[in-house]
Amino acid sequence: MQHKIFIDNNFQQKIDEFGYLILNLNDVDIIHKIKTLYNKTIINNNKTDLYESSRNNTAEINNYINQKLKLIIQPEAEKLFNNSKFYGGTFMVKTNKFTTELPLHQDWNIVNELQDVVYLIWIPIQDVDENNGTLFLIEKSHLLFENYRSGSSPSIRISRQFLPKEKIKTIQLKVGEYLIYNPAIFHGSYKNKQKQERVVATAMVTNTGAALTYYHKIDNNNITAYKLSSSSYLNDITQIANGQVPKNAILLETLQNKITSIDKNMLLNKLNIKYGFKEKISRYINAIIYK
Secondary structure, eight states, X not given: OOOOOBSSHHHHXXXXXHSEEEEEOSOTHHHHHHHHHHHHHTTTSOOOSEEEGGGSSOHHHHHHHHXXXXXXXXXXXXXXXXXXXXEOOOEEEEOSTTOOOEEEEOOOOOSOTTTOOEEEEEEESSOBOTTBTOEEEOTTGGGSOOOOOSSSSOOOOBOGGGSOGGGOEEOOBOTTEEEEEOTTXXXXXXXXXXXXXXXXXXXXXXXXXXXXXXXXXXXXXXXXEEEOOHHHHHHSHHHHHTTOXXXXXXXXXXXXXXXXXXXXXXXXXXXXXXXXXXXXXXHHHHHHHTO
């Protein structure tokens, strides 16, 4: 049974059912602090499309951003969660330079999802909508599969064009609103068609005692689970993304015959979506056009 860490039981019920929550910051000065940190660190870095600060900077800068974001956001998190551990984060920046639509996917397993919980916190510093690269998602899709995702077994990218429009929820937020979501939910992001960068600060929270875990795919039948430190998850992220086991990872267990890749047809079947031949062709064409 998974842990319940929201103080407000209504919030816990909503995120358990839908896979995400939209909330308002109690302290709006958080936005100013995040902007100040961004301007002090990576505002002038060369960025294209979707830029993640932890994959493009030194360990020194990554650690600095991580610790500062933790100090800025943790007081807000403490009002929401009990029996939890909070982690600082990174900047996720979507630019209009070579901008693309990020297709539907799931984020990596960060903990053992069968027994522990993890939520990602997504705080934009400006209004976000489908014109400047906000997220879209499939409500309740975190409940569809029990699969393992990592750099060695990445989530297959699925164009939203393969789904009916009513299945896609666009996350529109005003400054001061933010998103909390389960990493297993299928989500993506629109192109940024505006001149201004879409800047988002991220963080995450787990239940107390949850081990940060990397699932390494050996072959189609075997997966090894490794415990990582928060420092490793931050500074070895390029290595992890390339499907390599970090040097100081601790082996936890070996799993057999577990699901890894979820393809388009598996997702459509779970959602009970069936198309005729002409509709399939039309959606394939739209998927190519809207990349």
